Amino acid sequence: MARKVGIYTRISRDDEGEALGVARQRTDCERLADLRTWQPVKIYEDNDVSAFKRNVVRDEFELMLKDLRAGLIDGVVAYDLDRLARQPRDLERLIEIFDERPRLEFATVTNDVNLGTADGRTMARVMVAFANKSSHDTSRRIKRKHLELAQQGKANGGPAPYGWLKDDRNKVDPEAAKHIREAQKEVLAGVRIGTIRTRWQEQGLGNPRQGTKRMAHHHVEHILTNPRLVRYRTYHGEILHGDDGQPVMGEWDPINTVEEWEAVCAAIAERKQTKAGQSLARRYLLSGIARCGLCKSKIRGQVNQQWKPGSQAAQYKYQCSKVNGGCGKVGRVGDPVDKLIARLVLKEQREKAAATGVPVEARWPRERELEGLLQDIVQLIEAEKAKAITVSTLLQLLPAKEQERDALKLERARFYKEQKQAEAKGNAGDLTEEEFFALPIERQREIVLHSLTAVVIHPAGRGKRKFDPDLIDPVWR
Structure with a gap:
């Protein structure tokens, strides 16, 4: 009887959202399983998911481990070892299951590593350690690039924040800017952010995240107090200052004056201090x-x-x-x-x-x-x-x-x-x-x-x- 295996595919970034990378991995893994006379019974796909970031949970990877431990599948086929693990702790969890079930199968398309043997496990640990270092190096270079861009007042990639045009994130969206200014004026007049959030939710304002039923309170608060409104460049959530001690100015158009922005930020901060734990409704x-x-x-x-x-x-x-x-x-x-x-x-x-x-x-x-x-x-x-x-x-x-x-x-x-x-x-x-x-x-x-x-x-x-x-x-x- 053919051994029942699961195929695991993963790619860290899928900007187009078309899942072409994991589809190619799946095809190659199915071909390898066929050569080994194994029967693929389940595809575990983590598309656009990092295996390096510690705060990221890979749902399909976790499900695969549970199925392996429960005996629902007899092995794993992956395109490469670094598709499965870039953190040593994830590899050790997989090795632990292979210790418990010595007859489990394991294969990758790009190399021949056998987690069922001591030599294979040692080689796997070395390979994951190098993959982890590679991810660290890439992360360090990306962080350095983002800091350099921030010091130059340039914007990072990603969608345009609410208030600026989607096709030109440096140009103000007049309609969105009007709604921001109106909401800021309401905050200064005593209106709750929760009231503004409800209205924006009903009117489809504020670029709510896809699939969310309710816009988050902190999302609206961030829009109204975003330093970007006065062209201040931020880095890791803090206003970036240059060698002259002045805030680094971004290359985009502003929506507020510094006086207007500071007034709104002070009003919200004061409300949090004086009304903490109290309902303003x-x-x-x-x-x-x-x-x-x-x-x-x-x-x-x-x-x-x-x-x-x-x-x-x-x-x-x-x-x-x-x-x-x-x-x-x-x-x-x-x-x-x-x-x-x-x-x-x-x-x-x-x-x-x-x-x-x-x-x-x-x-x-x-x-x-x-x-x-x-x-x-x-x-x-x-x-x-x-x-x-x-x-x-x-x-x-x-x-x-x-x-x-x-x-x-x-x-x-x-x-x-x-x-x-x-x-x-x-x-x-x-x-x-x-x-x-x-x-x-x-x-x-x-x-x-x-x-x-x-x-x-x-x-x-x-x-x-x-x-x-x-x-x-x-x-x-």
Whole structure:
């Protein structure tokens, strides 16, 4: 009876995605199995999968090992030993199975290595060790090439990041750039990244990965804070700096100014620190803003249990709850309260904007101080290179300068964050009521909180009554 063998094929990169390389390996392996009078019963194919990277799991390779150990196949045919293993530990796992089952068959197209003998195993270990070194050398050369490209401000290969044209990754995609800027403005106005992610998912924005059902939160956050937006070149996730201490600038077109980008990054970082572990999601406009007119406890929105489909009543109400420490005696249908507050707030902001005029964008007043400090750092480094000062002197002077530089950069980021946030939050005067309610709920709440500190809802008494705006008392800032 013919021995049943599995054929293992693998190729590290398949840029075209046509699997031609593994197909050629399969043909040659089937021909070899036929010459040995073995019967191929299973093809294990790892296409576009590395055998060198430690964090990569080869699913078909793992399945092949399980089938070998379970006795479902009697041997393995591969094109070459380095198709099977480039890490010694993977080879040792295979050898262990051949130790357990001495009659297993093994063959490769390119050489004659027998894992069933001591000499064959020794030869296999030497060959895998050399293959591993070859992969290390290739990896080192690739890393050095990528660093050189980064230092020159050139982009690596791969698909264009969201915001740039697919056929020219150095040119900005106007439509994508518009969506990025709009989302950044929303972040500055208090909108959650989760809200932006949901909308982008529905609209097919952000270049979601193929086959994913839900766009990742960190993917959207990276798009909005990517240093590439201001032409900063990164290497291994960090902004790359040149010998002059300045960020290396890429050869592509920018989408943001440095001030805009720093403001968004600072806003997101601040939100992570101050809101860590807290949910920013809100379903109702005045949840936590409204207060009970009797006990002054915060009132939250909730589903109106008395609402029936087809009725004119709103689906939610603001109810003082004993569960949250309130008296439980005050409740009001939510929709008319929200509309009243929206009208009052928009009117107030419209009048305030007309009285104060358009704010003038200011520059950070310590910009020259930071520029001078950066120049001092460069001069110190150049002086050490020219042997004008010793390394010891440089290392004594440099840390204080770098600490002062980092503090000034943080101050600049905060300055522009507050400025951009004020712009995003304070320009609601021209909105209509319909436009207001079309905004994300976080943006609506920011507009309300820009004018109000609270909304007091007074009791209406027993029985059904028409909505009385006099019982809704806004507390203005």
